[in-house]
Amino acid sequence: MIVIIDYDMGNTRSIYNAFTLLEKEVVISDDPKIISDSEAIILPGVGAFSDGMNNLRKKGLINILNEEVIDKKKPYLGICLGLEFLAERSYEGGTYQGLGWIKGEIIKIESKNSSIKVPHIGWDDTKIVKNDVLFNEIEDPIYYYLHSYYLKLDPRENNILTSICNYGGVEIISSIHKNNIFATQFHPEKSQETGLKLLKNFLETIS
């Protein structure tokens, strides 16, 4: 059984639907017992960074996440905000502290080229920069993005980078993989079969 963390922010239902289609037993929960019993943790998210972190804190989920993912090395898949939370801090509407599992910051998409629109909404070419199990057998990856902020990775973490997306000259980090931690800025649960295939690949890493 895998668990989708319920913190009142994510499009949890869409992700639940995707894993259900892939015939995996999945629950949406904020219950520490269920989280601790699960085989893997999915942290989705749409919305503002500070609200999201606040909700995680209020629900007492940060300790459990640290325990399960960092101490016990349970497989983790973060989607969108679930990727952004991994950073040390975000500058969305102020300065807010993240989980700090990876070295980096969340900053606003800004381009010298004024023709790009923010939020970055829609399907975009995603360039795989490192062979990664998540992209097994996926050719020509095009994924659905929906965000205004992105991860600026500390160069010391460059080896965790697995894919990027060039949006009007801004190099957006599309996905990372560090030990048991996977995360995508794009939405695999909404990227039709190319996304479902990626989720299936994630499931294969835990079976």
Place this chain on the structure above:
Amino acid sequence: MLKNRLIPNVIVNNGNVVQSKQFKHTNVVSNAITAVDFFNSWAVDEIIVLDVSRHTDYRNNFHRIIEGLSKRCFIPLTVGGWIKNLDEIKKFLAEGADKICINTQAVINPEFIKDSSNMFGSQCIIVSIDVKKNLNDKYEVFIDRGRKNTNVDPVEWAVKAQDYGAGEILLTSIDRDGTKLGYDLELIRMISEKISIPVIAFGGVGKWQDLVDGIKIGKADAVSAANIFHYTEHSTFNAKEYMVKAGLNVRMPKFYKLPTPRKPKYNEIF
């Protein structure tokens, strides 16, 4: 490179998918589940589902339709129609919607755009703008599904909606809706050039070239249509192919070997 999007718009009236002509709703085309199943397995990039029912009796029905749809919709699903408060947005998101479209309530109370985009992120909030030309050839914003003229200028309103936190604009020409005369390119271009958030063009598509014109001439980021998809075989696939041939940067999806969603019977949902 970011793709131009093709977005079918499913207009739901009293639980049925209908055709819309200048905001009058006529023939029942199908049920929403069948329509979305069809679109999901083809080459479209998102789906918008709008409830235009005037009878509030059908509202619960509509919620159940969305819940049913989201189980088999693995592309972004936008839901709109008569949304007035944050609780209802929350409810639709919990039912599996990814984005929310607001219209009348946003005009009545622009703070609603701010509140909802603060709570759910601006990427989640699409402000829908319905526009009609008056007798002096001036564009005006209409609300209440085309019944009420606000005398507001659509360009000013789009800029204001953006400032209040809208993530996208769904721009509909009421005059062109259902006419097959093509988009109102002048209107679309005026707004697309004035704002920095994406514009989805809607209303009037009668042939595939209209989609191309919406992007190339109207400068829309995404193109939407309704009626044309219901009556043309392999419609969305053909539309995409046409767009590719016209030199547009669009997505041709790849299909991998995965389980297919079980098709529930329509009456299982109700």
